Structures are given as C-alpha cells and as structure tokens.
C-alpha cells in the first residue's frame with residue numbers, strides 16, 4: 001500500500017468532538033477550547049520493548065498504546081478528547097496488520113468519544129507507535145503529583161501486578177496455561193484507563209495523582225519527591241487479584257511493586273475526603289484501596305517506605321526504566 005492510500009484508509013468519516021476545527025487533511029490539526037485547560041501527553045511504544053509478536057496482536061498494539069496515553073490524561077484529572085498518531089512501519093508488516101493496529105485504537109477511542117485528528121507515516125526497521133493525546137480539564141483543576149500533604153491517605157485503584165503477570169504468562173507459559181489465566185493476559189493486552197472514576201472526583205478539594213505505568217515503587221517515589229513528603233506503604237494492603245496467589249511470593253512481590261503497565265491510579269487525599277472518594281469509587285464501579293499514609297518527616301522526605309513483615313524498609317525506584325545502561 002502507498003503512503004497516501006494508507007492515510008486515506010485510516011481517515012475517520014466524522015469527528016465526535018466539536019472542539020475539532022481541522023482534523024486529518026492539512027499540514028496540522030486545529031482544536032479549539034475556550035473554557036478548559038488543554039492537557040497534552042505523548043508516549044511511544046516500540047516493537048520488542050513494549051510489545052512483541054509473542055505478547056501482542058496488532059489490534060492490541062494499537063489498543064494498549066492509546067490506553068497508556070489516555071491513562072496519563074486520567075492521571076492529570078482530565079478527559080481525553082483527541083489523538084495524533086506517528087507510526088514507523090517496517091516492510092514486513094501487512095496492510096491488514098496495520099489496519100488492525102488502527103482498529104485497536106479506534107475501538108478504545110470510541111469508548112471515550114475521542115477523535116483521530118492527525119499523524120505521520122514513515123517506513124523504518126522496527127514498528128514504533130507514538131501517540132499524542134489531547135485532553136481537557138476544568139481551568140486550574142488539574143491533579144498534580146506534587147500535591148500530597150501530611151496525614152493524607154495513599155490510595156490505588158484496581159489490583160496491581162496483573163499486567164506483569166499477564167506478560168509473564170505470554171512470554172513463558174503454554175497456551176493452555178494462558179487460557180487458564182485469561183484475566184491476567186487481558187489486563188496486559190487491553191488495560192482500561194481510569195477516566196470515569198477520576199472525572200467524578202471534582203468535589204475532592206485536593207488530590208495528588210499519578211498513573212501506574214512503571215510500577216508503584218516508581219510512581220509513589222515520584223509523588224514523594226515532587227511533594228517533598230514521606231510515603232509509608234503497607235505491603236499487606238496493596239490490592240491484588242485473588243488468583244495472583246497461585247504464583248510464588250517473590251513473583252507477587254515483584255509484580256505488584258515494580259511490574260507496571262496496570263495503568264491504575266495512585267494518589268493521596270486528605271483523611272476528610274476519604275469517605276467521599278470511596279463513595280465515588282462505588283458509584284463508578286471502581287475498586288479502591290487505602291495502602292498507606294503521607295508523613296512530613298524532614299529527614300525522610302522525598303522517599304517511600306514499605307512496611308512488610310514487621311519491618312520498615314526503603315522502597316527504591318525499582319520499576320521499569322529505559323536508558324539503564
């Protein structure tokens with residue numbers, strides 16, 4: 001397929017958002033927002049780093065890459081509205097595979113009423129999918145990592161370690177075992193960002209917030225550093241799916257703290273807002289768990305501590321990092 005035919009084939013027939021002034025078809029897209037702040041985020045997925053033929057069908061490549069970006073919009077307290085896709089395509093990828101990647105993005109975009117408004121297409125050695133998502137938040141109402149305060153309750157949504165368990169199964173287990181643990185495989189391939197929950201939280205006066213892409217060991221440290229506070233997390237309170245108990249304690253420990261890619265949210269709220277947060281979670285069918293508290297301890301601020309087996313140990317930033325060499 002030629003570049004222009006490809007672009008024509010992925011062009012949407014209509015736009016859902018009235019903010020789209022110009023979509024695909026010119027040098028750049030134009031969106032117009034007058035009453036909200038605009039959130040912009042980009043995350044990139046690279047073949048054999050974020051996905052491989054063993055772990056991810058083309059449909060899931062598109063779905064996951066868009067989910068990862070929408071998750072960052074949720075982590076700012078916003079609503080995703082549109083997306084721009086840059087794709088590097090190796091010769092070996094068929095037209096059908098490429099359509100499937102876009103189909104994966106389209107399916108998730110439909111859930112959030114989002115529009116594909118532009119992108120870029122080039123050929124190259126490895127499939128790379130980079131998505132820029134735009135979102136909106138009421139003026140001045142964005143949620144920052146830096147807003148944790150002393151005595152806050154630390155919470156997480158959902159269960160942690162699921163996606164890492166799914167990845168482990170996809171890389172190491174038989175098809176039969178994968179079928180037996182379909183829940184975990186699906187959590188890796190089709191994560192669902194927590195947009196509806198966070199968009200119901202407008203009455204929570206203050207909240208620090210981050211999404212879990214690299215594992216809470218990383219994300220909690222980002223909150224501790226930017227807020228200059230001490231986070232104390234109780235390991236036994238970290239929520240996990242009941243079937244994670246089928247795996248070794250070491251695997252459970254590693255996956256739930258450093259596995260990443262669950263695209264759940266971690267945040268902190270004041271004690272007085274905790275009941276309200278639980279009510280919102282119930283209303284939006286969101287599992288929420290209190291996993292610890294925020295302290296203001298001048299000689300520990302900027303760090304995270306894990307209470308486990310009657311010991312308090314420093315929880316280092318030990319999740320997935322690029323450029324580690």
Ligand SMILES: Nc1ncnc2c1ncn2[C@@H]1O[C@H](COP(=O)(O)OP(=O)(O)OP(=O)(O)O)[C@@H](O)[C@H]1O
Nearest residue numbers: 041042043044068069072075210211212213214320
């Ligand atoms: N190459 C880059 N150029 C400019 N800014 C960058 C670059 N890489 C990251 N950033 C910025 O650094 C900050 C942290 O980015 P990071 O990618 O770690 O966050 P994230 O998307 O939440 O995490 P993850 O990539 O694991 O999903 C963001 O403000 C991001 O825009």
Ligand SMILES: Cc1ncc(C[n+]2csc(CCOP(=O)(O)O)c2C)c(N)n1
Nearest residue numbers: 048049050051052055213214259260320
């Ligand atoms: C085939 C394959 N091997 C390993 C992994 C694990 N992995 C890759 S990137 C990442 C963290 C998030 O990345 P980023 O910081 O870029 O958002 C994790 C946990 C995977 N998903 N697929």
Ligand SMILES: [Mg+2]
Nearest residue numbers: 042043044072
């Ligand atoms: Mg990023």
Ligand SMILES: [Mg+2]
Nearest residue numbers: 072075211213
């Ligand atoms: Mg993030």
Ligand SMILES: [Mg+2]
Nearest residue numbers: 043068072213
């Ligand atoms: Mg991200």
